[in-house]
Amino acid sequence: MTDKPAPDADGTVRLTPATPRVKVKPAPAAATKAPAPRVVAPAADAPGGGTVKKADFIDRVVARSGVKKKDAKPAIEATLAEIAAIMADGGELILPPVGKLKTVKVKDVGEGAQMLTLKLRTTKDPATPAAMGNTKSGVAEDADDS
Template identity: 45%
Template sequence: MATKSETPAPVTAIDGKAPAAAAKATPAVVDAPQSVILGPVLRKKELIDQVVKRSGIKKKDAKPVVESLLSVLGEALADNRELVLPPFGKVKVRREKQMPNGRVMVVKVRQAGGSESGPSDTMPDAAE
């Protein structure tokens, strides 16, 4: 008859033996998140210039459109809306924090896979 002081040994496997993998487990090194190397900053003036170059429209016509677009995008982010704007990508607000001088948002941008380089800076020829 068993007494209260006797406790059975813990069984870790079906057959009552310790698993072999547990005895030989070795720690694995997990890669840390890769830091992103920042390129040059794209400012609104350069964005307008690129739109003019790619579209062929006049700067005076492109500037109000680009400024309106940026305003609409800013309002959508302020409303915590998800943006799905191909080929730009899909943008989700992950976290936000109110600061004395404004709001800081952490966003996730997912762009479609494919080539490493973006579209070319030149317009395609009509003859192609």
């Protein structure tokens, strides 16, 4: 097949309009495909575990640790104060086995008080520190003298 027009019997040449040859590149496959949606269970109401006040909390920690209350109380109060300061500053706290705690919103409610909206992402298995990606606690065991 030739691109040149052929003359008619009387010698006239008839031209046909040229159609442009356009090469259309298909869109990249990654741009057209959206990531597959991840099915997440709907939010459910938290079970009613009751309110634990500071004195009860300290008693529970003392019972679990076996430390004397007079030794544990200052450490627990300092820990709680530090957690409050980190959250008030808009920080993020990773506490195995609890999970990852971060401040989402801060609202001043007057007289120096703030309303903090916190987000807590728990671990898959809160009983194991490895679930948070931290297999070492940073505290030496009794057998670890090095």
